[in-house]
Amino acid sequence: MPRPYKLTEDGRAARAARSTETREALMAAAHALFGQHGYDGVSVTEIARKAGVSASLINTYFEGKAGLAYALVESLNDAQEAASRAIVEGGGPPLRRLRDMLLVWARGDLSDPRILQVVQGYSWQWSDETETRNRATRAIFKGLVADLVAEAQHSGEIAATLAPARLADAIFGLYTWRTRDAVFSRRAPEEALDLLWPQIESLLQAARPA
Numbered sequence: 001m002p003r004p005y006k007l008t009e010d011g012r013a014a015r016a017a018r019s020t021e022t023r024e025a026l027m028a029a030a031h032a033l034f035g036q037h038g039y040d041g042v043s044v045t046e047i048a049r050k051a052g053v054s055a056s057l058i059n060t061y062f063e064g065k066a067g068l069a070y071a072l073v074e075s076l077n078d079a080q081e082a083a084s085r086a087i088v089e090g091g092g093p094p095l096r097r098l099r100d101m102l103l104v105w106a107r108g109d110l111s112d113p114r115i116l117q118v119v120q121g122y123s124w125q126w127s128d129e130t131e132t133r134n135r136a137t138r139a140i141f142k143g144l145v146a147d148l149v150a151e152a153q154h155s156g157e158i159a160a161t162l163a164p165a166r167l168a169d170a171i172f173g174l175y176t177w178r179t180r181d182a183v184f185s186r187r188a189p190e191e192a193l194d195l196l197w198p199q200i201e202s203l204l205q206a207a208r209p210a
Contacts, residue, residue, distance in 0.1 A: 019061070022051075022053055022057055022061065023061050023062075023071075025051040025052060025053060026047060026048070026051045026053065026057065026058060026061065026062070026068060027068070027071055027072060027075065028051070029047045029048075029050035029051040030042070030047050030068050030069070030072060031072055032050070033046060033047055033050060034069070034072070034112070034115070038114060039065075039069060039112075039114045039115055039118055040114065044058050044064075044065050047065075047068070063126065063127065063130075066118050066119070066121070066122035067122060067126065067130075069115050069118050069119055069122070070118075070119045070122055070123075070126070070130075072115070073115065073116075073119055074133075074134075074137070076108065077137055080104065080105065080108050081140060081141070081144075083104050084101050084104060084105070084141065084144050085144065087100050087101045087104065088101065088144050088147055088148060093152075093155075093157065094148045094149075094151040094152040094155065094157065095148070095152050095157055095158075095204075097148055098145065098148045098149070098152075098171075098200075099193070099197055101144065101145075101148070102175060102193055102196065102197075103189060103190070103193050105141075105175065106175075106179060106182070106189035106190075106192050106193050106196075107189045109179050109189075110179060110182055110183070110187075110188070110189045110192065113182070113183040113186075116179065116183055117183050120180065138172070141172070142165070142168045142169065142172050143168070145167075145168035145171050145172060146164040146165050146167070146168035147164075149164040149167045149168060149171075150164040158204055167203070167204070170203055171200055171203065174196060174199050174200060174203065175196060178192055178193075178195060178196040178199070179192060181195075
C-alpha cells in the first residue's frame with residue numbers, strides 16, 4: 001500500500017510562509033483598491049487579480065470580502081492601542097484623558113464609515129475563532145478605559161462605588177452605539193464625541209462623590 005503523504009518540517013514551514021504571503025498580498029490589494037474605489041466599488045475578483053492569486057482564496061483565508069475588510073481593521077489595532085496607552089500614561093485629569101482616548105478611537109473608526117458598517121454587520125456572523133480573537137482585543141481597550149476610571153476614583157473625581165470594569169463595559173457600549181449613529185447621521189468624529197460625552201457624564205453621575 002502507498003504510504004500516506006506527510007509534510008516534512010521544511011515543507012510545513014514553506015506552506016506557512018506561502019499562506020502568510022498570500023494573506024498579506026490580498027490585504028495589500030484590498031487596502032489599495034478600497035482606498036481608490038471604496039468597499040462597494042471593488043469586487044473580490046479585482047482584489048484577487050491585483051494580488052495575483054485565485055479569488056477563492058479570499059474565502060479560504062478571510063471568510064469572504066467582509067472578512068478581508070475586518071482583517072484590515074484588525075491590522076490597525078496595534079497602532080491604536082499604542083496611541084491609547086500613550087494617552088492613558090500621560091498627564092492631566094483622568095476623565096479628560098478618557099475623552100481624548102475616545103476621540104482617537106472615533107477618528108480611527110469613522111475614517112471610513114462604510115468599512116465600519118461592513119465590519120459591524122460581519123461581526124454577527126463571523127466564526128467562533130474570530131469572535132474569540134475580537135473579544136481579546138476588546139478586553140485590551142476596555143482595560144484601558146477601566147484604568148482611567150480607577151484613576152479617577154483614586155483621585156476623587158469619581159466615588160469608588162462601582163467597579164471600574166463595569167463602568168468600562170457601559171462606556172464601551174455607549175461608544176459603540178454613538179459611532180453607529182455617526183455612520184448613519186454622517187457625523188464627524190468630533191461631533192460624535194460631543195454627543196457621546198454627556199451620556200458618559202450622566203453615567204458617571206451615579207459614581208460621583210456627593
